[in-house]
Amino acid sequence: MNDLKSPALLKSCSFINGQWQEALDKFDVYNPANNEVIAQISEVSAEQIDNAIEAASVAQKKWQQKTSFQRAEILQNWSALIDQHQDDLALIMTREQGKTLPDAKGEIIYGKGFIDWFAEEAKRIYSDTTSNHIEHKSVQTIKQPIGVVGAITPWNFPNAMITRKAAAALAAGCSFVVKPASETPLSALALAELARQAGIPDGVFNVIVGTNSQKIGEQLTTHKKINKFTFTGSTKVGKLLNKQCANSIKKVSLELGGNAPFIVFDDANIEHAVDALVAAKLRNCGQTCISPNRVYLQHNIASTFKTKLVAALKQIKQGNGECQDSQIACLIHKKAAEKVHQLAESAIKNGGKLIHGGLTKSPDSSFYPITVIDEVPHGIDITQCEIFGPLFTLITFNEEREVIDQANDTEFGLASYIFTENANRVYRVTTALEYGMIGVNDSAISHPIAPFGGIKHSGFGKEGSKYGLDDYLIIKAVTQKFYHQ
């Protein structure tokens, strides 16, 4: 990693109270494309985590006293530095996470978008004064920062899953302690270095890195000075952390797994739907929570759609994320590729037909080829869990009601997509789908302006949009009696 333009972005230990804190125990970070060790990182200790929370608690009291305009100015400095260093940040991300450089750069810009957005939104935290409900009485509300925020984030978006939370928290006047995934600590630490350079005060933004996620999670979810806990990751871990938060009655928000249906009706623009599917499914090699997991094709257009889809996929070049001509790269590790492989094999055993790609996979590689399986029976494993890889599963349907029922037949409720030119159908289907987000003739659904978040086992809370600050604020009611002279 000695080819960064700014080597100072490469850090090897936790960032606590404005200081880089080394420790004796180390863990390795691997490049998933070739399994080489790219960094050795200090394991955060229990004592260091306590220090981070204490420091965040002290720093928060001062941070909340700054005006929203002052906080916005500091956040904007952070955003400008991220912009200035986007090439290095993208290279660090590609090396630790595997995604292609254009995907990595896209994430840096997307992640910085939340900082820009919330720097402005913080200036628009409005309170209410109600009209008198009883003579000589008024009720006012005061919105205030909730306090110290603990966060745990995943490896699939090592930058943006942090900024989407931290920008809202800091803008609202909270302080922040985040544990990123142990596969991708470097992107988080680089963000911390830029936060320091931007003038975010010591203790307001802390990054703790380590592999003992269970212990770190316990500390963050049970510490009495953490007022709010926010998590992005799998539903399984989210449920556990939610339980752990219960005893100390923390405010919680959870951004969990998905199982997105992608429904193409026979009145859709097929070329447009194919392009949208390829873009959404292959982003980050299929490792996104909003990735189309089940593709439902209405009977009349299914054959045309498949022909066009396979033709488009044949043009895609897969390779190391650092190569200029790679359009998709590898998965996060060998185990992830093995899981996708097993799902593909099981789908074929259960009646699915392989129409593109292959079931060949080297046991030592994190690469998995783009694969399409047709005639997947609804209800088998692959239609019920997150695939998280470049594996397309196609299901044919006849009636609108039938596809709505199948689409909703999952514990998840994060993203969904419909393609149709019929305005009446848009209304009927969007109101019937049990999902937190619905793309209509659109698969690029995530943007700072739109509320991101799921329902059912995909979690609760919204990130981004005008609602994104709510999770980091408390509302007090002030009831006042007054007398006329």
Ligand code: NAP
């Ligand atoms: P994961 O296994 O749940 O891990 C997520 C984070 O939780 C990591 O930092 C991990 O740390 C930590 N963790 C794991 N076990 C823990 C425990 N027992 N206690 C405390 N922390 C624990 O999920 P992942 O595989 O990294 O991420 C993929 C999942 O995230 C998918 O399900 C995806 O859909 C979901 N996701 C959701 C959204 C959304 O906005 N809804 C966005 C992105 C991803 P270590 O890495 O150190 O184990």
